[in-house]
Structures are given as C-alpha cells and as structure tokens.
Amino acid sequence: MDISTQNTEAPPPGPQxxxxxxxRAARSASRPGDRIFLGxxxxxxxxxxxxxxxxxxxxxxxxxxxISKDHGNFLTTFEWNTNIDPPVFGVAVLAFGTxxxxxxxxxxxxxxxxxxALFITHYAPRRIGGTVAYVIDLLAAVPSIVYGLxxxxxxxxxxxxxFGWLNDYLGWTGVFSWNDGPPRSMLTxxxxxxxxxxxxxxNVSREVFRQVPQMHEEAALALGATRWEVIRMSVLPFxxxxxxxxxxxxxxxxxxxxMAVATVLSPDFLIHASLLNAGGGTFAQNIASKFSEAxxxxxxxxxxxxxxxxxxxxxxxxxxxxxxxxxxxYSGANA
Amino acid sequence: MAKRIDVSGLxxxxxxxxxxxxxxxxxxxxxxxAFIGPSGCGKSTFLRTLNRMHEVTPGGRVEGKVLxxxxxxxxxxxxPVSVRREVGMVFQRPNPFPTMSIFxxxxxxxxxxxxxxxxxxxxxxxxxxxxxxxxxEVKDRLNKPGSGLSGGQQQRLxxxxxxxxxxxxxxxxxxxxxxxxxxxxxxxDLIGELKERFTIVIVTHNMQQxxxxxxxxxxxxxxxxxQPGRLIEIDDTERIFSNPSVQATxxxxxxxxx
Numbered sequence: 001m002d003i004s005t006q007n008t009e010a011p012p013p014g015p016q017x018x019x020x021x022x023x024r025a026a027r028s029a030s031r032p033g034d035r036i037f038l039g040x041x042x043x044x045x046x047x048x049x050x051x052x053x054x055x056x057x058x059x060x061x062x063x064x065x066x067i068s069k070d071h072g073n074f075l076t077t078f079e080w081n082t083n084i085d086p087p088v089f090g091v092a093v094l095a096f097g098t099x100x101x102x103x104x105x106x107x108x109x110x111x112x113x114x115x116x117a118l119f120i121t122h123y124a125p126r127r128i129g130g131t132v133a134y135v136i137d138l139l140a141a142v143p144s145i146v147y148g149l150x151x152x153x154x155x156x157x158x159x160x161x162x163f164g165w166l167n168d169y170l171g172w173t174g175v176f177s178w179n180d181g182p183p184r185s186m187l188t189x190x191x192x193x194x195x196x197x198x199x200x201x202x203n204v205s206r207e208v209f210r211q212v213p214q215m216h217e218e219a220a221l222a223l224g225a226t227r228w229e230v231i232r233m234s235v236l237p238f239x240x241x242x243x244x245x246x247x248x249x250x251x252x253x254x255x256x257x258x259m260a261v262a263t264v265l266s267p268d269f270l271i272h273a274s275l276l277n278a279g280g281g282t283f284a285q286n287i288a289s290k291f292s293e294a295x296x297x298x299x300x301x302x303x304x305x306x307x308x309x310x311x312x313x314x315x316x317x318x319x320x321x322x323x324x325x326x327x328x329x330y331s332g333a334n335a
Numbered sequence: 336m337a338k339r340i341d342v343s344g345l346x347x348x349x350x351x352x353x354x355x356x357x358x359x360x361x362x363x364x365x366x367x368x369a370f371i372g373p374s375g376c377g378k379s380t381f382l383r384t385l386n387r388m389h390e391v392t393p394g395g396r397v398e399g400k401v402l403x404x405x406x407x408x409x410x411x412x413x414x415p416v417s418v419r420r421e422v423g424m425v426f427q428r429p430n431p432f433p434t435m436s437i438f439x440x441x442x443x444x445x446x447x448x449x450x451x452x453x454x455x456x457x458x459x460x461x462x463x464x465x466x467x468x469x470x471x472e473v474k475d476r477l478n479k480p481g482s483g484l485s486g487g488q489q490q491r492l493x494x495x496x497x498x499x500x501x502x503x504x505x506x507x508x509x510x511x512x513x514x515x516x517x518x519x520x521x522x523x524d525l526i527g528e529l530k531e532r533f534t535i536v537i538v539t540h541n542m543q544q545x546x547x548x549x550x551x552x553x554x555x556x557x558x559x560x561x562q563p564g565r566l567i568e569i570d571d572t573e574r575i576f577s578n579p580s581v582q583a584t585x586x587x588x589x590x591x592x593x
C-alpha cells in the first residue's frame with residue numbers, strides 16, 4: 001500500500017502541522033548542500049560508467065576492423081604479421097606470456113607481501129614497523145621504467161647463477177630447463193613483476209590486518225593461543241577478503257605492466273615450455289614495442305590484443321569477487 | 336579442578352601510569368566473586384592480570400604475585416600462553432570468531448591444545464554447549480556461522496568456548512553489559528550452574544547483578560582521576576550489601592556517588 005495515496009485520502013489524525021513544521025519540511029526537502037552533493041556524486045558515478053562503456057566500444061570497434069581481415073585464427077595463431085597481405089596475427093603467445101609472468105609474480109609476491117604486512121602489524125616493535133612500512137611505500141613510488149632499467153642492467157646479469165642452479169636440479173621437469181641463453185625470460189620478468197607489485201599488496205594487506213578488531217584477537221589470546229595461532233585464528237580469516245582484493249590490485253598491475261617487461265624481455269612469437277629460455281611476450285609489452293612503427297591496420301590489430309587483455313582483467317576481477325562473495329556469510333565484516 | 340586464586344601486593348601499570356596499586360585478595364574455588372566499583376577504578380585491569388591478558392596491551396606490566404593454588408602465574412619461566420589455557424575469559428562484547436561455524440568456535444580452544452578424534456571433539460562440543468545452556472538452540476545448525484546468533488546466544492557461545500577447554504578459573508568482564516534483560520538473566524542462571532565446576536570472577540557495573548550471582552563481592556575505588564585504583568574491601572556479598580565495613584562502599588552501593 002502506498003503511503004502517499006493514503007495520506008491524500010484521509011488527513012493524518014493528531015495536531016495539524018504548524019507553520020514552523022511546514023517551513024522545516026520545505027527546508028529539508030530542498031537543502032542546497034544536499035542537492036549539490038547528490039548531483040556531484042551521482043554525476044561521478046555515471047561518468048565512470050560512461051568512460052568504461054566508451055573504452056569498451058572503442059576497443060571493440062577498432063578491434064573488429066582488424067580481426068575481420070585476419071587470415072590466421074586470432075586466438076590461436078603464433079604469429080604477428082600485420083604488414084603482409086593477407087595479414088596473419090594471433091594473441092596466443094601474448095596471452096600465454098601475460099598469464100604465466102603474472103602467475104609467477106603472484107606466487108612470489110603474495111606470500112612475501114602478507115608476511116611483511118603481518119610483520120609490520122603484529123611482530124615488529126612500532127618504530128621498526130613504521131620504518132619498514134615507509135620503505136615499502138617508497139618502493140611503490142618508483143616509476144616502472146626505473147624498475148625496467150634496474151631489471152635489465154642489474155637483475156638480468158645476476159640471474160645466471162639461479163638459472164644454472166634451477167637447470168641442474170629441476171631441468172628434468174622441462175619447465176626449468178635452460179639453453180644457456182641470455183636470462184631475458186618469463187621467469188626474470190615474473191621476478192621483476194613480483195618486486196613491482198609487492199608494495200601495493202603489502203600496503204593494502206597491512207591496512208586490513210591493522211583493522212582486525214582487538215576483541216577477535218583477544219578471543220584467541222584468552223583461549224591460550226600463541227602469537228602465530230592468534231594470526232591464524234583471527235587475523236588471517238578476518239583479512240582474507242582484503243588480501244584477495246590486494247592481490248587483485250597487484251595482479252592488475254602485473255597483467256598490464258609495459259615498460260619494465262619491454263625492457264627486460266627478449267621477445268619472440270613462440271610459446272616456450274621453459275620459463276628460463278628467452279622469448280615469449282605479453283600484451284602490453286607487444287603493444288608498446290610495435291605501436292610506434294605500426295600502420296593504421298597494425299594499430300587496430302594491437303588494439304584487438306588490448307581488448308583481449310581488457311577481457312582477461314575483467315574475468316580475473318569477477319573471479320575474485322566471486323571468491324569473496326561465496327564466503328561473505330563468514331566474513332569478518334559480520335562481527 | 337577449580338583452583339584457588341591468591342593475589343598479594345599486585346600493582347599494574349600502563350607504561351608509566353599506575354592503574355591499580357597493591358591489591359591482595361583470595362578467591363575461593365567453586366565460588367563466584369564479583370568486582371564492583373566506579374568506571375576507571377581498575378577492576379577490569381585487575382581481572383586481566385589474573386590471566387596475564389594485561390600485558391598484551393602495549394606498555395602493560397605487572398608487579399606482585401598471583402598464585403593459582405601454589406603456582407605463581409608471574410613466576411620465572413611461566414608461559415603466559417599456558418596461563419591462559421588454565422584461566423579462561425569471557426569478554427564484555429560477545430566475540431565469537433566470525434569466520435568460524437558454531438561448532439568450530441567451541442572446538443577452537445581444543446584444537447589449540449592438541450589433536451582430538453572427531454567423535455571426542457563432537458562430545459566435548461555438545462557437552463560444552465549444554466553446559467552453556469545453548470545446545471537446544473543451536474544443535475540443528477552447528478555448521479552455521481556463530482556471528483548469525485543473537486547477542487545473548489553469542490555470549491553463551493563464548494562461554495561454551497571458554498569452558499570447553501576445562502579451565503580452572505573463569506573470568507568474566509562485564510559479560511552482560513551488551514545484552515538485553517532476558518539474555519542477562521540466562522547468563523546469570525548459567526553462572527549459578529557453572530560455579531559448581533569453576534572458580535568464577537565477574538566484573539559488573541550492575542550492583543543488583545553482583546548481589547544476585549556472587550558469593551563474595553570486592554569493591555574497588557580510586558581517590559581521584561589519574562590516581563591508581565585500589566581494593567577498598569572484599570567480603571561476603573550479603574555483608575557488603577547490608578552492612579559494609581567501609582563508609583565508601585556504603586556510599587557507592589546506596590548511590591550517593593559513582
């Protein structure tokens with residue numbers, strides 16, 4: 001039943017509204033501050049959606065121009081020849097390289113980042129924790145080209161020892177076999193990306209761990225939990241969704257990282273079973289290295305690969321949201 | 336099973352601030368002792384020194400002795416973790432682990448102490464939930480999250496979790512102050528049953544509650560804000576509420592201040 005129609009049919013019982021009441025009601029209905037703020041926030045929300053839609057439309061349109069003329073299979077071809085007629089190009093190698101390097105980065109960075117965040121919030125004396133947090137913040141401020149140069153000039157030459165060791169002991173798996181080539185490979189890229197995404201994962205995890213309510217930690221302590229058991233029973237479960245979000249932020253950066261990868265990787269258009277042999281490529285690296293010299297059609301083809309990266313990123317974020325939502329009933333936010 | 340607590344000359348600090356000074360008292364096994372007194376008089380701080388939770392607060396430190404039967408909780412080489420396994424605690428706000436089911440909440444302390452077979456674990460969980468008068472309300476949804484229960488049920492869940500590990504002493508820090516009157520009554524009835532098995536110490540702001548549930552009552556007070564809290568007197572509850580030996584106690588109880 002609608003309240004407003006009810007009111008028009010039968011005037012409400014009780015004392016009639018006075019002049020002051022009516023004035024107050026009129027004032028609250030049209031308070032200018034509220035209206036301005038409502039307009040601003042609603043406008044910002046709509047603008048965001050419009051921008052996202054515009055990006056999607058732009059990518060899809062330009063991509064369709066290129067893909068319609070592709071004589072290879074756009075998803076499975078191991079080639080990127082946009083200057084020949086008919087053009088043949090595909091994103092298989094780029095998708096593989098992007099996903100593999102990001103997985104390596106996540107595997108290396110997430111445990112270390114969570115450990116650093118726990119150290120800062122739950123183990124270190126306050127002053128040391130603050131210093132470590134500050135240094136990590138600084139790490140986040142380093143531009144990616146600087147990481148790229150550091151990676152190419154310092155990290156790559158120092159990878160030979162590790163690669164040799166991996167080849168000696170794990171070479172039989174194929175994944176860690178090495179042809180003694182320059183270590184400008186997926187593993188090196190993954191390690192560099194891990195360092196680059198470490199700060200964001202650490203910082204967000206740290207904030208989440210800091211917000212664990214005292215009473216949850218005391219609940220564990222009062223049962224006779226050691227410090228590690230408190231972390232396991234209270235801190236990690238509470239911070240779980242936050243750590244997943246933090247990892248997704250890091251993953252987003254790893255998936256889209258351009259300059260650092262382009263500087264370190266020695267690309268080719270093959271999928272290498274070994275993570276140690278130079279070669280492969282990623283979406284962003286491929287776009288950056290080919291874009292300036294590409295024809296109009298070549299640019300459309302690169303934009304088509306960008307669209308695939310866009311879709312992968314959306315899928316990854318959706319998956320993360322699903323993981324968080326599935327456990328919402330048990331989330332720390334209920335407390 | 337239940338043990339006697341014997342405190343002598345206990346002083347507790349937050350950094351350089353002295354929170355309570357020179358407290359001595361004895362708490363008999365299988366009895367309920369209530370701590371009353373105005374806000375800030377240190378009764379919660381004192382309670383938290385009895386299971387070494389006070390030192391968890393940054394800057395928290397304690398001087399003096401707390402004997403559990405004959406063992407000094409602050410003696411050399413005593414691990415605070417093992418103290419807390421002997422002296423359980425229930426907090427002001429119900430704090431079940433939000434990410435755990437009802438069953439896992441009760442089993443949490445047991446799993447810390449060692450490995451149990453599944454059947455053993457279920458038996459202890461059932462017994463503890465029955466002990467906390469919660470079994471009938473939750474037996475059909477043991478796998479649902481504990482945070483879905485009402486406030487009063489959550490507090491009884493916390494009591495079940497605390498008694499599952501068979502502590503010698505159960506400390507309760509204003510366990511009913513966040514609950515409605517009916518839930519409060521349920522907890523008070525429960526305290527009456529639990530004292531058959533445990534030594535219970537309860538901090539409360541509610542003097543009627545102290546009068547209802549406790550055998551002995553301790554009155555704490557502080558001479559001025561910023562001064563350390565002190566134990567004014569401890570006596571049989573009946574005597575404290577009818578004929579206390581210190582004037583300040585009578586003033587507080589009759590509502591003349593505080």
